[in-house]
Amino acid sequence: MSLASERVKPGASGKPTLYKRIRLDIETRILTGEWPPGHRIPFEHQLMARYRCSRMTVNKALSELAQADLIERRRRAGSFVRRPQHLSAVLKIADMRAEITALGRSYGYQLIDCRRRTATAADRARLGVSTAGKVIAIACRHSADNVPFAVEDRLIDLSTVPEAATADFAREPPGSWLLHHVPWTEAEHTISAVVADDRTAKALGIAVGAPCLVIDRYTWRSARTVTAVRLHYPGETHRLVARFKGG
Amino acid sequence: MSLASERVKPGASGKPTLYKRIRLDIETRILTGEWPPGHRIPFEHQLMARYRCSRMTVNKALSELAQADLIERRRRAGSFVRRPQHLSAVLKIADMRAEITALGRSYGYQLIDCRRRTATAADRARLGVSTAGKVIAIACRHSADNVPFAVEDRLIDLSTVPEAATADFAREPPGSWLLHHVPWTEAEHTISAVVADDRTAKALGIAVGAPCLVIDRYTWRSARTVTAVRLHYPGETHRLVARFKGG
DNA sequence: TTGACTTATATGTCTAGACATATAATCGTG
DNA sequence: CACGATTATATGTCTAGACATATAAGTCAA
Numbered sequence: 001m002s003l004a005s006e007r008v009k010p011g012a013s014g015k016p017t018l019y020k021r022i023r024l025d026i027e028t029r030i031l032t033g034e035w036p037p038g039h040r041i042p043f044e045h046q047l048m049a050r051y052r053c054s055r056m057t058v059n060k061a062l063s064e065l066a067q068a069d070l071i072e073r074r075r076r077a078g079s080f081v082r083r084p085q086h087l088s089a090v091l092k093i094a095d096m097r098a099e100i101t102a103l104g105r106s107y108g109y110q111l112i113d114c115r116r117r118t119a120t121a122a123d124r125a126r127l128g129v130s131t132a133g134k135v136i137a138i139a140c141r142h143s144a145d146n147v148p149f150a151v152e153d154r155l156i157d158l159s160t161v162p163e164a165a166t167a168d169f170a171r172e173p174p175g176s177w178l179l180h181h182v183p184w185t186e187a188e189h190t191i192s193a194v195v196a197d198d199r200t201a202k203a204l205g206i207a208v209g210a211p212c213l214v215i216d217r218y219t220w221r222s223a224r225t226v227t228a229v230r231l232h233y234p235g236e237t238h239r240l241v242a243r244f245k246g247g
Numbered sequence: 248m249s250l251a252s253e254r255v256k257p258g259a260s261g262k263p264t265l266y267k268r269i270r271l272d273i274e275t276r277i278l279t280g281e282w283p284p285g286h287r288i289p290f291e292h293q294l295m296a297r298y299r300c301s302r303m304t305v306n307k308a309l310s311e312l313a314q315a316d317l318i319e320r321r322r323r324a325g326s327f328v329r330r331p332q333h334l335s336a337v338l339k340i341a342d343m344r345a346e347i348t349a350l351g352r353s354y355g356y357q358l359i360d361c362r363r364r365t366a367t368a369a370d371r372a373r374l375g376v377s378t379a380g381k382v383i384a385i386a387c388r389h390s391a392d393n394v395p396f397a398v399e400d401r402l403i404d405l406s407t408v409p410e411a412a413t414a415d416f417a418r419e420p421p422g423s424w425l426l427h428h429v430p431w432t433e434a435e436h437t438i439s440a441v442v443a444d445d446r447t448a449k450a451l452g453i454a455v456g457a458p459c460l461v462i463d464r465y466t467w468r469s470a471r472t473v474t475a476v477r478l479h480y481p482g483e484t485h486r487l488v489a490r491f492k493g494g
Numbered sequence: 495t496t497g498a499c500t501t502a503t504a505t506g507t508c509t510a511g512a513c514a515t516a517t518a519a520t521c522g523t524g
Numbered sequence: 525c526a527c528g529a530t531t532a533t534a535t536g537t538c539t540a541g542a543c544a545t546a547t548a549a550g551t552c553a554a
Contacts, residue, residue, distance in 0.1 A: 017507060033427035043534065054509045056303075059535080067314065075516040075535045083345065098330060180280035193440035193458040193482025211440040211458050211482075235440025235458075264537060290504065301539045306505080322505045322546040500551070507544075513537090520531070 018053055022061035030070055030081050037083040041071060095176050096152075100144045108143035111170045112151075112203070116158075126155055127225045128218070133159035138174050141203055150238070151203045154229040161226060175229070178219075182226055190216040193235065204234050211235035265300055269308035277317055277328050284330040288318060342423045343399075347391045355390035358417045359398075359450070363405070373402055374472045375465070380406035385421050388450055397485075398450040401476040408473060425466075425474060433467040440482060451481050458482035 016024070029035040042050065047058040062079055065071045073079045100107045119127070119135045127135070136156040142149045154174055156164050167177045192214045201208040213233040219226040263271070276282040289297065294305040309326055312318045320326045347354045366374070366382045374382070383403040389396045401421050403411050414424045439461045448455040460480040466473040 019507075028430045031426070031430040045534085054511090055535095056510090057508060059537095060507090062535090064314070067311070073535065074518095076518055076533055077516095078534065179278070183275050183278045190486050191438060191460065192486045193460040193480075195442060195456070195458045209442070209456065211442045213438065213440040213460075233440075239437050239439045266537075292504085301541090302505095303540090304538060306507095307537090309505090320505065321548095323503055323548055324546095325504065496554085498551100498553085500549100502549080503547090505544105505546085507542100509540105509542075511541105512539075515536075516534095518531100518533085520529105522527100522529080524525105524527085 018051065019057050019061045022047065022051055022053075022058055023064055026061065026065060027070060035081050037081050039081045041079040041081065043078055095179050096142045096150065096173060097176055100142065100149060103144065105144040106146070108146055109173050110141045110143070112139040112141060114138045114140075114169050116165070119157075123155055126228050127157050129157065129159075129225055131159070133157065134165075136164055136169075136174075138169055140169070140173065142173065148204045148234070151200060151232045152229060153232075154227060156227045157225050160221060160224040174227075178227060182221060184219045184221055184226060186220040188218045192216075194232075196232075196234075200232050204232065206234050213238055265298060266304050266308045269294065269298055269300075269305055270311055273308065273312060274317060282328050284328050286328045288326040288328065290325055342426050343389045343397065343420060344423055347389065347396060350391065352391040353393070355393055356420050357388045357390070359386040359388060361385045361387075361416050363412070366404075370402055373475050374404050376404065376406075376472055378406070380404065381412075383411055383416075383421075385416055387416070387420065389420065395451045395481070398447060398479045399476060400479075401474060403474045404472050407468060407471040421474075422476070429468060429473055431466045431468055431473060435465045437463040439463075441479075443479075443481075447479050451479065453481050460485055 026035075026041060035041065041062070044055050044058050044062065047061075048055055051058065062071065062073065066073050066079070069082060071079050072082050097107045097109075114136065116134060116136050117123075119129070119132050123135050123137070124130065124132065135158055138154045138156070139152070140154075141151050152173075152175070156174065156178070158165055161178070161182055163181060164174075164177070167174075167181075169177065194212050194214050196204065196206055196208055196210045196212050198208055200212060201210065204212070206212075213235045215231045215233070217229050217231070219228075273282075273288060282288065288309070291302050291305050291309065294308075295302055298305065309318065309320065313320050313326070316329060318326050319329050344354045344356075361383065363381060363383050364370075366376070366379050370382050370384070371377065371379060382405055385401045385403070386399070387401075388398050399420075399422070403421065403425070405412055408425070408429055410428060411421075411424070414421075414428075416424065441459050441461050443451065443453055443455055443457045443459050445455055447459060448457065451459070453459075460482045462478045462480070464474075464476050464478070466475075
């Protein structure tokens with residue numbers, strides 16, 4: 001048996017691949033606190049020696065850890081364990097139709113109100129713009145198996161998305177239309193809880209005072225506001241669920 | 248000028264690097280709908296030809312897109328645009344103390360109740376285990392600047408984390424202790440909205456019937472349940488915010 | 495037609511180099 | 525001592541190969 005055979009070979013003995021093992025090793029040390037925030041991770045060339053592999057392999061492991069925000073990489077200085085992030089939510093932008101049909105339920109859509117107007121002061125504040133261009137204000141409802149699923153209250157900035165003026169939002173939900181016509185570069189989500197007011201309760205078919213989950217989403221395309229949307233979900237029945245892996 | 252100079256060089260003209268450009272190109276086509284869900288992305292060797300680069304470069308771009316769940320890669324078959332994910336939330340596991348101090352507020356912690364017992368049927372159901380081992384049940388409160396921030400109701404499976412029996416949860420919040428002593432491999436979050444019941448209202452110092460944001464978190468370590476925790480936040484004042492980039 | 499075997503192929507991982515680039519550390523100078 | 529120039533170094537990206545592996549597709553026999 002040659003000396004080289006001591007090296008961990010890919011796929012050897014059913015184990016995960018080498019770069020995954022390196023990643024998991026480091027991740028474990030971080031999550032157990034053995035390497036606390038601020039700790040400098042061994043340099044790539046040190047990890048090369050420790051795992052007897054090439055730099056690209058340790059680089060792949062470290063890059064993925066950096067992508068996951070577990071470590072921070074600084075040229076010339078090295079890689080450092082980051083402070084744990086705040087409790088933060090990341091909600092993927094998705095189409096309500098896709099969301100509902102993926103649950104195996106039939107999708108329904110009703111346009112409640114759609115009007116085009118010059119942005120009011122309130123509109124400008126909500127969109128975070130200072131100039132008074134045209135906007136479209138939309139109120140609509142999404143339902144699953146003919147039961148109200150969410151009500152949507154949306155503002156679209158026509159100066160960013162002029163094509164939206166020609167879209168038929170009676171036929172197509174604005175979320176779907178935007179997702180298919182406007183690439184977004186940045187988004188912000190805020191999740192909160194409220195109790196249903198009269199109008200929301202009526203639209204969702206729930207009691208006034210019942211809990212609602214509220215999601216506010218702002219979307220930008222290269223520093224220009226695209227749209228601001230507020231979604232009300234009935235809190236008793238709707239849940240946001242996410243499962244994810246740490247390895 | 249040589250033929251090779253036609254190739255996009257790293258750092259040329261202040262542009263992003265090549266693999267990032269490839270990633271952005273593909274991402275844009277997906278997000279605009281030009282490549283709909285199910286569409287097969289050009290094979291790596293085709294992208295090599297199109298961008299005149301090595302396979303490792305396109306592989307890095309595609310790997311990152313796969314990590315972001317935008318595409319799915321299947322051996323021998325190719326890479327495919329994934330259906331948009333459901334509206335799903337990813338909440339990073341973080342320490343409540345870190346979360347509050349990061350907001351520039353002082354952290355406070357009060358243990359309300361802590362008892363060790365053999366798992367009841369309800370405990371087993373909540374933890375998703377079938378055997379009746381020992382558990383620790385904890386109720387506590389986190390506050391920011393002496394104002395209640397969240398109440399926590401937690402169950403720890405002692406058969407997975409026997410060391411927890413010796414921890415002093417009157418001194419250290421169980422979330423912090425676990426984060427520093429137990430590496431997790433998987434987690435699941437559920438966000439919902441409820442109205443405060445009597446006990447919750449009293450602990451949070453809000454009115455009965457006021458909206459609350461509820462986060463349920465389950466944590467596993469390699470197929471064994473570690474802990475189940477339910478957090479109640481006052482919905483009027485607390486918000487989960489996340490900002491993220493699409494490029 | 496169906497099931498078992500074979501083959502072709504796209505992705506998954508890895509190597510041993512290379513040059514680019516940001517920046518911490520050092521050195522010199524006013 | 526303060527500040528600007530230089531240097532060393534760790535990361536960032538890339539190449540042109542290699543072999544491993546899962547699997548779609550084709551082949552052949554029962």
